Amino acid sequence: MKLRYVFTVLSLAVLGAACNKQLDTGPQASLTQIKTFSDVRNALLGCYAGFQSSNYYNSPAASGSSSGWSTIPDLMGDDFVEALESLGNWRALSEMTYAADNGQVQGLFSQPYEVISRANNLLQALPAFSSGDNAAEAMQIKAQALAIRAMAHFDLMRYFAQDFGRNSGQLGVPYVTYFNAADPFKNLPSRNSVKEDYDSLYSDLENSLQAFRDAGDLSADNTSRTLIDSLVVHAIRARVSYYAAQWQAAADDAAIALDLRPLGSADDYVASFSTQTEGDPPSEVYWAIPSDNTLTPGGATNGPNPNYRVSSATSAVIQGLGGAYTSSAIIKFNQTGIGGYPRTLCWKYPGINSFKVFRAGEMILIKAEAEAQLGLDGDALADLNELRSHRGVAAGSESGAALLTAITTLRRVELLGEGHRWFDLKRTSRVIDRSDCGPAGGSPSTTCTIGADARGWILPIPVNDVTANPKLAQNPGY
């Protein structure tokens, strides 16, 4: 009969006991709220980590993801050729035949906004730390978040904006400055005009610089050059002004950047790609996306069977220039490949590597071109020859149109494989003429010429986004 009591107690206790506490479980491998300043620091690095995506600067080769700002722009332009080795995975991009449902295009549209939302979320969390011991560092973090936000918006404009005029009323991209984790379907933006985008870009970049002025620049903590300091903000602004044809502003910012970190020697140029010591002067690297033992920005351009090779025309130009540009550490000529086509391979990012987003070489080219556009041929030639001398290339004495041509040619060579060519074409001639195309040219891409009227020069807004947010106007032709 003892059992009787045991069971009575057991049954009543277990039947009746409300164990609400038992249901309070929580995640053990993810955070639900930014609480401490250490969380803020990690969240800032989280913004940067968005650039390591294979949609952004990483290029994981075979997977076919877009790697939109590292090597794809060279392939979409005329400096790289999609090789037979690629299996045709990038045909839609290299032939510019993407439609609004293209997954690679979706990646190009989503990833910068992913970075932007992280930056906005961080900016919204920062005011809680604006006083106290960490106030100065919080201000520096704000400066970086603003620059990151501007950078990502600018990269979106490069693909999706309808043009690049500083005061253009054409459609740019939505410039997003808020983040609402609880209701992502509220307050959906429409596309800003290109002018509005520029206004916001300049404002964010100026506020970033102001914050650095107020709180002091990053210094000791940016020896590896993986963070954005005021030098990088000037470089970003120089590039923005360059696209907007704001020549004086471009030249000014480029000059400030070059002042802070000038060109390196021909050897330094080569070394900056083959090692990961970009942080140590005399390296001319301003901002590098670190590899963290995973990033392979050159995954599609080097190795024994690369997906892209340098076009024969561009290869000839490089060989004509000589100097550091033909160093076997960064370019390999006359490699054998499938189908017996002689190949030139860009070898700037072998294996696991960081990606160099800004370098002094780009700045001096921006400065030179801006000066030429402003009619300051003498200054422009001096800058051009300065770059040539730092690359072991013979000096010249061009002027006028020839000078501009010399600058843009050197720009192609200096920045080969660094994600500029297609944007440069889009800003200028909008004509692609490929000599190596189709099976006869050793490429699965069969489109040999693309004219200025091709719809592909402006990427489509992904169909999912247009459906979810009907305020987003589609680009023409899609």
Add this chain to the structure above:
Amino acid sequence: MRKLLLLPGFFLMALLAAAQTKEVSGTVKDSKDGTPIEGATIRTSDGRNATVSKADGSFSLRVAESVNQLVVSSVSHQQLVVPITGSVLDIRLVPSTESLSEVVISGYATRTKRANTGSVASISMDEVKAAPVASFDQLLQGAAPGLNVKNGSGQPGRNAEVVIRGRGSINGSVTPLYIVDGVEVRPEDFSTMNQADFETISVLKDAASTAIYGSRGANGVIVITTKKGRAGKVRYSYDGQFGTSTMPDNKLKLMNTPQKIEFEKNIANNPWGWSDQQFDSLAKINTNWYDAVFHAAPTQSHQLSASGGDDKTTFYASVGYLDQQGTAVNTGLTRYTGRLNIAHTDQNVKIGVNMAGGWSKFIGTDEGNSGVGSPLNTVIWALPYETPYTSTGDYTNSIQFPFWINPVEELQRNPQTSWQLKLTGSAFVEYKLPWVKNLTYRLNTGGDFSQFELFNIINNGTQSALQNAAFGQDYRGSGEVSRGLDRRFRYTVTNSLTYKTYLDAAKDHSLTAAVYSEFVRNQGRSFNYTGYGLLLPFPNEAGLVAGTASNGYIPIVGGGFPENSALMSYFSSLDYGFRNRYFVTLTGRTDGSSRLSPENRWTRYGSVGASWILSDEDFFHADFVKLLKLKASIGSVGNQNGIGEFPYLQQYGRGTYSGGGTLQISRLGNNNLTWEKRRTINLGVDYALFNYVVTGSIEVYNSRTNGLYFSPFVPSTSGGSGSILSNNGSMSNKGIEVALGVRIINTKNFKWQVQANYSYNKNTILSLPDHQDLQLVPGGVQALKVGKPLNSFYLVRYAGVDPATGNSLYYTKDGKTKTDVFSTDDLTIVGTSDAPHNGGFTTTFNYKGFELQAFFTYSFGNYIYNNALYNVAYGGYASSGFWVGGLNAWTTPGQVTDFPRIDENTQASTTRFLEKGDFWRLRNLMLSYSLSQAVCNRLKIGGFRIFVQGQNLYSHFSFLGFDPEVSPIQDAHSSSVNGAQYPALRTITTGVNITL
């Protein structure tokens, strides 16, 4: 359990009456196969005398001279009244699958089939257990109406996808709940459980049946009980079989060497740039890569079991062994299982323990991807003019490297091995409270432990390692080893009080009332690492060298918490019956889930069901109708499965940037997230006609899911790829289910019976939240559209090839105009991947000891997107192994063909790659012979059966691939064949069952 329930007074009377008694003896046997029935109760019609049959079915009973009828009953068989026509009786009982006295096990409670008001399908384990498959759920296909089962993969040990009565959720789980002896089991774990230990399977389909499971049962429940011990002499059994599996044909025909050379030369513009001389030498090689990768594989299984006990304690014990080699070389499953079930009754207390353990070793290969390293892809993309081996016996390198690696080397040298340890146990105590009559307390506790260890190796020097290096990951070029452990434990504690009584002396009103509380806790932990630099000659961790900054061999570690949830429930049920003819069942339940925010985590729901045995009414006079039962139910259940552990919380995931830690938004929060609810109305008829020659049921249902779990596409501008889970929108599933069994011929020596079932389910999305009335399914070729079924394809309709230009033509939105410009404006809903029509058909012939049974399954009305076809018809891949259809590619103006010019940029999102998924197949064909009882008795054995059977001997379909059954291994929505298809096995085995 089968004790004599005689009151002392009757003993006395029996003794007094002894003078006028007679001895009656005989045997009780199964009417179907003549096997003796042990433990059947034989009692006199006056209720004064009774006995129980022995193991050989025999009994003897002394009865009063005046008694002229015996009532024979058995749990497993239908009760029978037998006239005493002599002193030796041969009694044949009809198995209870055809009987209303059959017990319907609906998890917490058991009811007779007569009293059941809900929709429950019982599957006879005898019919399916001998099939040589490693994962039990594969056997459910076609076995009962309302089940849509897709096997999809022939990889030994892979589980099937089971959907009951259509998909009720978009982003939540649609997997039914599996309960084995009261303990939840994940379907992935069936590969480490022995289905030969299973005794009954009940499929609970409507709300009246599943409401008692609350949120766990929203997608239906499959309740399994394992074999219990039988009192009496210990019975030993051996079941064993041997056989061979082979690969079915692939309807996706690939070019052989002459075709490929013709194709490359004349159609594909010589993509490799071969010279004529090279072409001539390639023409001498013609490799069938399937021969190198697939082979006939042996399979065998053995099981020993023992069952016995006395009237207080019974036990069942078994050990099993299964070795199933895969048809792809160096793949397979080896499994060892054991089970011990014990039950003990002592006065008011009944206790029992069920314990089972299993240990499996799998060697597998990747499936369901389009990766360039997967052997099941590279076997298709291989060039017929290359060989697997060089003249010196090494693995051949291909011109296609690194986009192709030798599949034979990959399977042989870089196996993916895993081991699973699975332990389940449950224990119960039942106590009839002595001071309250008819009140029983029961405590049931169960634990389910599963540990999965994975070991992958890429050996130094293999093409796979070189491929990784070629793609820029130098540190992977010298091989790697990775190992992971995933450990999960779930425990369930259920308390219940059950009160069972009659409300009146005449026993017209029966009542069962029960209250329950239950707590389920899931916990899981995992870790994994990958080490690089496999420079030493050991195929394990010992082969690794230490990582340095210069060699880059820095290991990667990972891990997490795959499960961390808790569910608290209180529920009750009330069963009322009147005159054993009218029945009502009420259920109510409240659930609290840790997966939802504290404000939204509790919910309530319930069900009501009623049934009426119309044929028992006095006014019912149709004599040919032996049984007519009407039933109806309505109820709702919630769902919180498949939504992750903390879907309502905004979360930051972890990462690394520049050697520092990062936190980045991984999930957008939704504090309003609440329960998805599915409400079902069910109407049904059970019938038996012409003296049980024709039996069956018809059911119709209408279910509606509200608060649909739905991961809407988050606008990029609101957080890029951050996902969010919301519940908005609704969906309906309507359907009809028909089951029919006919005993066409039922003579003593020859019997022929057929059983058939058919289900139709119509799914419709009724509403979706703001701006999402049309949404592309991420990464896929499907869209969600209001008014259309879930998993509808959203493609541009392909209109053939323009003979003038060789361009693909597409229909524009209007469906009439043809254009050669592919535009997303022309995307159209073109059909669903979920087959609305499903079913099975069994025909069985018996002649004396012989039985021939054929089991067919069928499914039709759906489409499949064939990504595997796309990958061998995509113009850019003309240099790889190619579909024979490419020989018809357009080359000259005016040519009428269905394959566009090869240098066109092939568009994927078109109906060109959409195919019908209709199929029927002979799932199982079995011929068996059982020794008659007389011979067995002479041999002093309990029974002997020998059989030969074939699985998947014939399949009829038009889909261009191995198999039109697509499981989630291929695609989360089971809608497309992604690639790397492991063909379903065609297995022929022969075996014996011996009982001593």
